[in-house]
Amino acid sequence: MTYILITFLVFLALFLRFMLGVEVRSILTFYLLGLIIYLFSFTVAEMPLFGSIDSPAFNEVPRRYLESGVAETGALNIVSSIITDYRAFDTLGEATVLFAAIAAVIATLKSH
Amino acid sequence: MRITARLVAPFIQLYGIYVIVNGHLSPGGGFSGGAIFGSSLVLVAISFNLEAGAKQISHHTASLLESGGVLGFTLTGLAAVFFGGNYLANRAAGFPLGQAGEFFSAGAIWIITIFIGIKVASTITTLFYNIIEKEQTVGATKRTDK
Numbered sequence: 001m002t003y004i005l006i007t008f009l010v011f012l013a014l015f016l017r018f019m020l021g022v023e024v025r026s027i028l029t030f031y032l033l034g035l036i037i038y039l040f041s042f043t044v045a046e047m048p049l050f051g052s053i054d055s056p057a058f059n060e061v062p063r064r065y066l067e068s069g070v071a072e073t074g075a076l077n078i079v080s081s082i083i084t085d086y087r088a089f090d091t092l093g094e095a096t097v098l099f100a101a102i103a104a105v106i107a108t109l110k111s112h
Numbered sequence: 113m114r115i116t117a118r119l120v121a122p123f124i125q126l127y128g129i130y131v132i133v134n135g136h137l138s139p140g141g142g143f144s145g146g147a148i149f150g151s152s153l154v155l156v157a158i159s160f161n162l163e164a165g166a167k168q169i170s171h172h173t174a175s176l177l178e179s180g181g182v183l184g185f186t187l188t189g190l191a192a193v194f195f196g197g198n199y200l201a202n203r204a205a206g207f208p209l210g211q212a213g214e215f216f217s218a219g220a221i222w223i224i225t226i227f228i229g230i231k232v233a234s235t236i237t238t239l240f241y242n243i244i245e246k247e248q249t250v251g252a253t254k255r256t257d258k
Contacts, residue, residue, distance in 0.1 A: 010141070010146070015223075023132065041141060041228070044177075052175045072203060073202060073209070073218055074136075074209035074217045074218040074219070074221075075136035075137070075204075075217070075218040075221050075222065076136065076137050076139070077136050077137060077138065077139065077140075079136065079141070080135050080136050080221060080225065081218070081221060083141070084141075084220070084221045084224045085145055085202045085218075087222065088174070088189070088200040088220075088224065089199075089200060091185075091224070091228070092185060092186070092189070095181070095182050095185055095228065095231060096182065098232070098235055099178065099179075099182050099231075099235075102178065102235050102238060102239060105239060105242060105243075106242055108237070109242050109243070109245075109246045110242075
């Protein structure tokens with residue numbers, strides 16, 4: 001099976017190079033990317049389904065947020081209480097990144 | 113198009129303020145409400161020329177609001193330290209929580225959401241004005257060279 005695949009790939013490369021005039025460098029680049037995608041797809045196939053019960057993201061931390069989120073923070077929107085109360089330091093980091101991006105854009109465009 | 117844009121822009125801003133202020137009761141929060149508020153100013157700048165859009169919020173005011181947003185976030189965290197808790201604490205620092213479901217509840221969440229909303233709105237406006245003005249000046253010089 002692999003021999004047929006290798007033969008097909010070599011013939012495809014020769015056809016592209018001599019009939020259509022594509023450079024060898026770009027052919028080899030696409031082949032390398034295809035190999036990397038093939039190897040990564042095995043990892044993706046092993047991941048649990050979206051929202052299944054036995055995924056390792058359901059430990060005691062989201063349970064604590066869901067059960068005692070309203071009583072501890074007083075907000076009905078649990079997503080909002082997570083990003084501004086339980087993990088407010090990460091939101092501060094995101095606001096800083098937005099600010100730095102705008103400062104970089106203004107500094108680049110105003111200097112010309 | 114111009115009459116429609118000028119009529120619709122206050123309603124878009126009202127909806128944006130609604131999404132920001134009800135961040136702790138309904139889905140929304142600071143980031144999406146700020147984007148809605150900023151897109152109303154972009155709409156006015158697109159349908160008219162750029163000077164009418166820049167008269168709504170000048171450059172100086174926009175940069176002042178953006179810095180004020182991040183500064184307000186940091187000062188809220190420091191206020192929690194002054195009241196006796198950790199940095200950016202909510203209930204351990206004595207902010208009034210109130211009833212769940214009321215409008216004035218969840219002490220520090222409300223304040224932080226409003227600051228984030230102001231910051232994101234001025235970010236979108238500043239970005240749009242800078243990119244369009246750069247393209248206008250570069251395009252004008254290229255045309256006069258030929």
